[in-house]
Amino acid sequence: MPNKITPAVRTNNITYAVRDIVVLANQVAKSGKEMLYLNIGDPNLFDFEPPRHLVDATYKAMLENKNGYAPSSGIKEAIDAIEREAERKGITNVHDIFVTTGASEAIDICLTALVNDGENVLTPTPGYPLYTAIASKLQMMENPYYLNEENGWLPDIEDIKSKINYKTRAIILINPNNPTGSLYTEENLRQIVELALEHNLVIFADEIYDKLLFDGKKHISIASLNKDVSCITFGGLSKNYMVPGFRIGWGIVSGRKEVLADYIEAINKILRARLSANHPEQYGIKPSLEGSQEHLVIAMQKLTRRRDLTVEMLNSIPGISCVKPEGAFYAFPRLHMKQPDSHFVAELIKETGVVVVPGSGFGQVPGTQHFRVVFLPNEQILEKAYKAIGDFYQKYLEKYPDLIEV
Structure with missing residues (x-):
């Protein structure tokens, strides 16, 4: 045998x-x-x-035979709409935007383009298990930081400080958080920005639930707090627009261009190699972000x-x-x-x-x-x-x- x-x-x-x-x-x-x-x-x-105008736009694209490959980074209409969404969120100094097969693929691509064997990324704990799964695949060292249950599940800044070492490349934030439902404060986010700038870390800002907020709360995008911090803001249609099966997400890269240029090209190498995200569904991005909410x-x-x-x-x-x-x-x-x-x-x-x-x-x-x-x-x-x-x-x-x- x-x-x-x-x-x-x-x-x-x-x-x-x-x-x-x-x-x-x-x-x-x-x-x-x-x-x-x-x-x-x-x-x-x-x-x-989902909103009807999202479904109609996608159906129309299919009928018009927008069923072949899309550009690797996404169709222009979608990229432009995401850029305007970034502006509404207060994110400036944007250097690249790309559409992916769900936010999950964007996260996977960006980690793959950044982290070498034996290096680590600060990962929220509790947090979404996708990140630990990707870390295992990339043979990254685990480096969890804890959310403080006694403080509304906000990131524990002192714990983050204690976990940064010379092999730390990035810090992941999930805001609002899955699995706790916590929403981070401006003070907490500013402290994380300072740590990222001090240690030249990339911030991975997973904001897939940024429109699902209770009690009149406002969401603050961490990238909006500092135009120099290296940040990738992840979003998508899955949760806010109720189409998880469409598998449409995106990443928005912002910060200092001279710091990010090589990293952006590495991300685009992977984007080109995997061809494109779902094509007709991308025509639902603009009406979703700019239509009735x-x-x-x-x-x-x-x-x-x-x-x-x-x-x-x-x-x-x-x-x-x-x-x-x-x-x-x-x-x-x-x-x-x-x-x-x-x-x-x-x-x-x-x-x-x-x-x-x-x-x-x-x-x-x-x-x-x-x-x-x-x-x-x-x-x-x-x-x-x-x-x-x-x-x-x-x-x-x-x-x-x-x-x-x-």
């Missing part, structure tokens, strides 16, 4: 908790148990729809009710606490216990059919336990799910009384 094909070492540590947990959920679903899915941030699975008003009315319900019900469960999200559609409640959250979540799914994602899949301060919920479903589903979580948690603690956090 021939030897097994050995996969590349770089794949050993690639995990994606959001999807990985579905394997167990599918097994439980086969038993006939009713499933309540609070694990995937896809608005289209629930009562959210009424769908956001409707979406935020729904999400505000669901956010408030989430915070109220989860905080009413003894042994669980939840910081109030200020953006996106996620919450990251804490389990005040010593048992690994992965065990709690697995047992929860098997017992109740409620599917959440363990906090360990996003990273967290060592010794703490969390889980992420997506509050996109309607209030009836959320109420049922949170009641099931509360009932199950009390039984769980009775079963493992020595694991209660003191």
Whole structure:
């Protein structure tokens, strides 16, 4: 018998908790148990729809046979619209804009063009698992910095300072944050800008949820705070415009041209090599960014009710606490216990059919336990799910009384 094909070492540590947990959920679903899915941030699975003018523009492009390859960086109409969006966000000194297959591809390309084996990037913890997956692929050294739960999940500036070393190339920000829903303050962002300038770091500003804000809050793009800081601002249609399946994202490179020129060319080498992002969907960018935003008003009315319900019900469960999200559609409640959250979540799914994602899949301060919920479903589903979580948690603690956090 021939030897097994050995996969590349770089794949050993690639995990994606959001999807990985579905394997167990599918097994439980086969038993006939009713499933309540609070694990995937896809608005289209629930009562959210994209603006009609976005869909119409894309359909029109397809009918006009805009179905071949696009320019590597994207069509001019889209690039120009993204540049005007950058101006509205206060971002100046822009030197390059490119359209990609979702913001995920933009992030992957920009990390690939920057980081060598053994170098590191400061990565928010908790944070979106895409970044750790790419880090593993690129054989980057892990360098997590922590968000402070006691301070509304803002980045811990002192922790960031302590983690910077001579092999640190960049710092990643997810604002609003996935999985916590936190929205960063101007003071916090300015402190990060100063660190980036001092250590010549590139800021990766993931702002994919920048229009999904609660309570009249305003989003501040970190690139808008300093025209000299090297920054790539990532955005896309997936979340704000409710078309995650379109896979349309982008990157905006700003800062000092003399510092960024070689890096920009490296990014474009990769863009050219992979040909182009989806072509007809790019014709939806301009009408999305510049057309009616009424769908956001409707979406935020729904999400505000669901956010408030989430915070109220989860905080009413003894042994669980939840910081109030200020953006996106996620919450990251804490389990005040010593048992690994992965065990709690697995047992929860098997017992109740409620599917959440363990906090360990996003990273967290060592010794703490969390889980992420997506509050996109309607209030009836959320109420049922949170009641099931509360009932199950009390039984769980009775079963493992020595694991209660003191």
